[in-house]
Amino acid sequence: MENHYRLHKVGKVWAAILLFTSVGLLTGVSTNTVHAADTPGTSVPQPETHVVKVRYVNRLSNSKLVDEHNFTVETTETSIDITKNIPAGYVLSDGTPKTVPADQSEQTVSIEPKETTISFREANTGKILPNPSHWKVAPGEFTTLGANYLPQGWSYSSERAVNTKKVVFNGEDQVVDIYPVNNTPDDGPTTVVTFTDAAGDTFPTVTIPYSHPVDEEGYTDIEEYVPAGYVISPDLPKAYKLTGAPISVNVVAAKKYTFHYYYQDPKTGTKYDFGTSSTLAPVGSVFTKKSSVGAVFLGKWQIDPNELKDPQTYVNNGQTIDVKMYHPGDAVITGTYNFVDENGISRGKAPISALADYDLSDTELEPHVPTGYELVDHVVPVKPGETKVRIKKTTPDVPPYVPPYHPTVSTTLTLVDADGNVIKTVTLTGEQGDAIADLNSQIPAGYELVPASSNPTYQSGTQTLVLRKKQTPADQKTQFITNGNGSAAVYVQNSKAPQYTYDAAADTFTEDDSLPALPMSSGWLAPKKAVVKDGETYYLVGAHSYLRASDVTTSKVAKETGVVTITAAGGASTYAAADQTGKAVQTLAPGTAWKYFAVATNADGSHAYLVADNQWVSANAATERPAAATGQFKIGRDAALTFTGNGVVVRGRVLRPGTAWRVTGVKTSNGKTYYRVATDLYVRSDYGAYRK
Structure with missing residues (x-):
């Protein structure tokens, strides 16, 4: 066995090399294979390599390129670990594998900004407020926080009421200080x-x-x-x-031009509607699809790239323009929903076809729910294969009713007047605890029970009931009546509603200046109402305080401000009653705009706007115009419900988490902010975040 060595040094180094040689000889290990540097004249082949370019794209920004990296891999390698080179501030999107095949020259990897939190802190106390906002925004980008993030009476500045705050994202959680508003209307000129x-x-x-x-x-x-x-x-x-x-x-005069987003399945020809977005712009202004359409939709849905390449220009005349949608994968998903009860037993199955990255809500699911059951899961994602949907019985099983045993007893009723004089005595028999059904037949003519004695039951022994003489119309006074079932409410429908007190001796109601006037749109429990001889009605809203009927409405009222335009061809009448009953107050001309201060929901579901004290105009005769707003609303981690302009939930329209929607208007109702993302379609501010 021949071995070649180079002697670089002497002493300890030499001894180490010799020891290695000896070990090789003693153990039978071949020392023929050595490094090229140790074998003069011998070269060892290097492994073959190639370069794979990995492109990291932001899923939440229409797959915009964030960074790219060239990996040098050996031919024998089958995969590449892409996690070590993810750009700072980003994470892999859900469902994206941590490795990619090494046998292709270029790979695209879906990433998204990692979630960061913006918390709000009271600057004067250091208290961190609950309910922070969560964001997925690329580092270096910014958002402008609006008034919807501020509690009532707070500001982003210590000097005056500032309702915006620019925040630059850096991939880390941030804290924003807020301050009490300390300025008043007299702090400066109007x-x-x-x-x-x-x-x-x-x-x-x-x-x-x-x-x-x-x-x-x-x-x-x-x-x-x-x-x-x-x-x-x-x-x-x-x-x-x-x-x-x-x-x-x-x-300048303006009209709304509208984009209608849709997808048509090439296999079946079925059209799927994505809704609309509208823009108020000058009449005659010029725009293109690329400059005006929304950017991000549900999941991977995007505007069809060919639409964005469309060179056609449009002149705004209030028209509606169709815009095709595109999905990079299977656009329409076919699956089966398995309706499973509380015990895990399948009660029926239903095939379903719907758009990918879409959630089905009650509207689509309810027609398939087995008879006698109702949904537990009200929003279910569309996915291939079988999906379990939880249901429960509409009426749960209950044991058969067994009536309780009541012994038969005799009770003696002593009927007396207010002074305790006995008018009549009678003994009756019945089951203990049951109401005395034929009581009225025992009351002498010209008398009636006082309210406190009106519900006697069969009890063993003697009971005393107090009677009083019936009043005639001549001596009839104010009548106090239970309002509804005793839990009805009234709402103030003018700027301030004075409170009244009742003088029993004089049988009159008088405005009480010692009690505060109640504000517009405030609601008050009114368990009783008083009807005066002249027909005027008052509602009991406190221990001894009343509101006059003309100052309130029994329709449910939400505090809200905005502008409505009269759309009825012949104009619209205003009424003192929100449900448009009674005599008209005045007529508002068609095309005129009116500021409103509250919105009423009537018993039949119709709505009305309060345009002046005690003057309501029907929503059927007017169109609401929310405040102008531009920007984008991004849905948070949970699916978002949508609402009409009147605050009614739109069934079947749920916006998926992480999607962004173009904002064309904003309104406030009952302290909540709503952003318009399509025609008569709003999303509430607490479902995500708005940025300009």
Whole structure:
């Protein structure tokens, strides 16, 4: 056996090499295979390699390229670990494997920003508020937090009411300080705004107080005050500083152009509707699909790339334009829903076909639910194969009713007047505890039971019931009646509703200045009502305080402000009653715009707007115009319900987590902010986050 060695040094190094050689000889291990550097004149083949380019794209930004990395791999390698080179601030999207095949020259990997949290802290106390907001936004990008994140009476600034806050994302959780609003309407001058159209005609001026909320730079967006059917001239700013100097703004006639999003299955020809988005823009303004359509839809759904390449320009005349949708995978999923009861037993199955990345809600599921059952799972994702849907019996099983045993007893009724004089005595027999059904037949003519004695039952022994003489119409006083079932409510329908007290001796109601007037839209439990001889009605809302019927409505009222435009051809009448009954107060001309202060929901489900004290106009004769808003609303971690402009949940329209929607308007109802994402379709602010 021949061995070749180079002697680089002497001493300890030499001894180490010799020891290695000896071990090789003693154990029979071949020492012929050595490093090339130790074998003069011998070269060892290097392994073959190739380069694989991995492109990291952001799933939440239409697969925008974030970074790319070249991996050098040996031919014998079958996969590449892509987790070590994910860009900072990102994570792999759900369902994306941690390795990719090594036998292709280029791979695309879906990533998304890692979730970060924005918390809000009271600057004066250091208290962190509950319910932080959660975001998936790329590092370096920013959002502008709006007023919907602020509690009532708080600001992003310690100096005045600031309702916006710019936050730059860095991949880490952040804390935003908020401050109590300490300015009042007298802190500065009011500003008068005049709007003038292209013909030189002016609209009624708008006065804005200095206390009106501003953005971080001190500007106030005045688009919400623009007359209905107009927008601010495109060459003018939309926001101004309130300095007290008059502001003149030119406005131009505007119409809404609408994009209708749809997908048509090429196999079956079935059309699926994604809804619409509308933009209020100057009449005659020019736009393209690429510049105007929304960006992100449900899951992987995107605008068809060919639509964005469409060079056609459109002139705004209020038209509706169809926009095709695209899905990179199977657009339509066919599966089976297995309806399983509380015991895990299948009660029926139903085939279903629906769009991928879509959730079915009650509207689609209920027709397939077995008879006698109802849904436990109200939102179920569409996926291939079989999906379990939990159901429960509509009426749970109950044991047969066994009536309790009641012994038969005799009770003696002693009927007396208010002074204790006995009018009549009678003995009756019946089952103990049962109501005395034939009691009225025992009461002498001209008498009636006082209320406290009106419900006697069969009890062993003697009972005393108090009678009083029936009143005639001549001596009839104010009648106190249980209102509904005793749990009915009334709502204030004017600026302030005074409270009244009742003088029993005089049988009159008088306004009580010592009690505070109740604010508009506030609701009050009214267990009783009092009807005066002249027909006036008062509702009991406190221990001894009443509200006059003309100051309230029994329809449910939500505090809300906005503008409605009269759309009825002959105009619209206002009524003192929200349900549009009674005599009309006045008629509002068609095309006129009116600010409203509350929205009522009537017993039949119809709605009305409060446009002045005690004046309601029907929602069927007017169209609501929410405040103008632009930007994007991104759904949070849970699916979001959608609502109509009247606050009614839209069944069958649920927005998936992580999707983003273009915002075209904003409104506030009962302290909640709603963003318009399609025609008469709103999403509530607590389902996600809004950014301009």
